[in-house]
Amino acid sequence: MGRLFDGPWPIVIIIVVALLLFAAPKLPAMARSLGQSMRIIKSEVKEMKNDGKPESTDDASGPVEGKIVNHPQAKPAPTQHGEPTDGTDVPPSNRA
Template identity: 50%
Template sequence: MGSLSIWHWLIIAVVFVMFFGAKRMPDAARSLGRSLRIFKSEVSQMQNEGKESTDASAPAQQPAAQLPPAQQVTPSVTEQPQTQPKTL
């Protein structure tokens, strides 16, 4: 009772096809494949960086990126001051 049977998967597939349509499914599968490839490459790159840092006897610390000093922004006055209309 805890797992999905073949009938459950079939109903899910039919609803999926009805929801997205047959025209969009190849594009969706293609974009899903691209996303998975990018994800796998990022994970392997992170693992390689982790191995390189543990393999080094004395890991070199990278200096923090220095930001330029903050500049004060003064608002420019482009609007004319509003005057109250005179009442008679």
């Protein structure tokens, strides 16, 4: 007569039967969660593969020419004495 747990298959069958009996209502939620986890892992692996590759866009393919434009300076407003300020004057303090 053979032994009951001679190989791994009887143990696997007992575990599957126990899961079906006790966890049957939770199996759809577990399968859904497993599917979501697999999708997340798949997208992360895809992002990791694309990290090293530069994105190719038409408008960013070459150097951009730039020009320096000097805007005209506005003349400073005249002071009370009629002299233009150079921006370094400090207003008097209001000490009593």
